[in-house]
Amino acid sequence: MLNALVTDANAGATPVVGIAPHSASSEPRVAGRDAQNARLAFLADQAQLGLFSAGGLVTLFGGILIVAICLGRILKTEGSLNCKRLGWNLRGDVG
Helix, strand or coil: CHHHHHHHHCCCCCCEECCCCCCCCCCCEECCEEHHHCCCHHHCEEHHHCCECHHHHHHHHHHHHHHHHHHHHHHHHHHHHHHHHHCCCCCCCCC
16 A cells, blocks of 8 residues: 555656666656655655665565464464374373
């Protein structure tokens, strides 16, 4: 949604902030315009972030979090099943 928001705010162009234009000017350009004229430039692709945008980073970290949670649940379940199968008592319950 963040990527769609910034693209829609900039007339359908995906802005990139922090890359010098091909002209003689040293001002960075955003979607063919000066960087200061871009709307929601903080959500655009950023050269300082390796051309990632805020939306891209949120998506990346969210995906990593989902994989980590699922992996933790799988390992917890598999470990519990293996301990029961071996007859180990990990909770201190007797019986």
